[in-house]
Amino acid sequence: MSPRFLLMTEIPEPGLGMLREAGEVTLGSEVGGNDALPALAASGDYDVVVCALAQKFDADVLAQARLKGIANYAVGYNNVDVAAATEAGIAVGNTPDVLTDATADIALLLILGVSRRAHEGEAMMRAGEFTGWRADLLVGKDVKGATLGLAGFGRIGKAVAERALAFGMDVVFAPRPPAHREVAPEELGELAGRVEQVRWEELVERSDFLSLHVPLTADTEHLVDADVLARMKDDAVLINTARGPVVDEAALVEALRAGRLFGAGLDVYEDEPAMAPGLAELDNVMLLPHLGSATRDTRAAMAELTARNAIAMATGGEVPALVNPDVRR
């Protein structure tokens, strides 16, 4: 029987064509959408589900699922209970590396945008409120010489460090907050000697800009809570391109409202696509709709890797980006 793929999220070319060439493709939107996911996964009608963050595979769904694999069209895979998938003999794939640069660019965009109040300036222009150059108009803060703290120092964290160094920032990082892990200099490659490793507590207190690049796990949920926000510098900026629940968004609204921070730049939200009450009314926050990997080339590369993952899962081949190598397939 040829491989059967269920696309719960649409993916662009070349991924879509690769899947159609390799087997039979069913669009989730034509067979009940997300509400039907548990039943579709349990039906035995599909070998691999292609999905993204909106498709939740919890332990209950996975215990009933009759699938060979789940090919996530994202690098983050907090929507899948990986331990339960492994237990159920279901391979899980993701899209590392190919989206690193695009996502690091979005983090830099937020760092520069918030510090230079670009979103406020743009809103002013669109509202026809610009009345001419003024010495006190939307005065921001410098990035050169400022300390950027990176929580999580994996692929994207390192790519953000490279960019920030080019802007003259000092870069400190905490590799595995809130716990610690010593990173050997040889692990740092070309960044060795140019970035400083600190513990999470020091990162919070020293950063002029604190940027989050950790996966969402039980350890990192609400990593930035009211207590952390209170310990950040008064004039600091928080950047989140990781996952919304890494930040207590209601506590962030309170801190921003109270002028406790200079500002925040967000690409992800705790209850996405909703925002915490009050967030959208604040001027000192720049808001993007989860655009981290949203460039044409990056999405094409993600689609290709997702298709390669899915085809390998369905045919018993070697999965190029396998999250759970212990799975018995």
Ligand SMILES: NC(=O)C1=CN([C@@H]2O[C@H](COP(=O)(O)OP(=O)(O)OC[C@H]3O[C@@H](n4cnc5c(N)ncnc54)[C@H](O)[C@@H]3O)[C@@H](O)[C@H]2O)C=CC1
């Ligand atoms: N806004 C967007 O569109 C995008 C968001 N992301 C998010 O960025 C995250 C990071 O992506 P990458 O840098 O590629 O991942 P990565 O795995 O290369 O780096 C994550 C780093 O966080 C550290 N870490 C800290 N706490 C951890 C914990 N409790 N468990 C595991 N690792 C922990 C790891 O040691 C690792 O160095 C993704 O998980 C995803 O949630 C990724 C791409 C696009």
Ligand SMILES: O=CC(=O)O
């Ligand atoms: O949020 C996007 C991802 O790839 O993870």
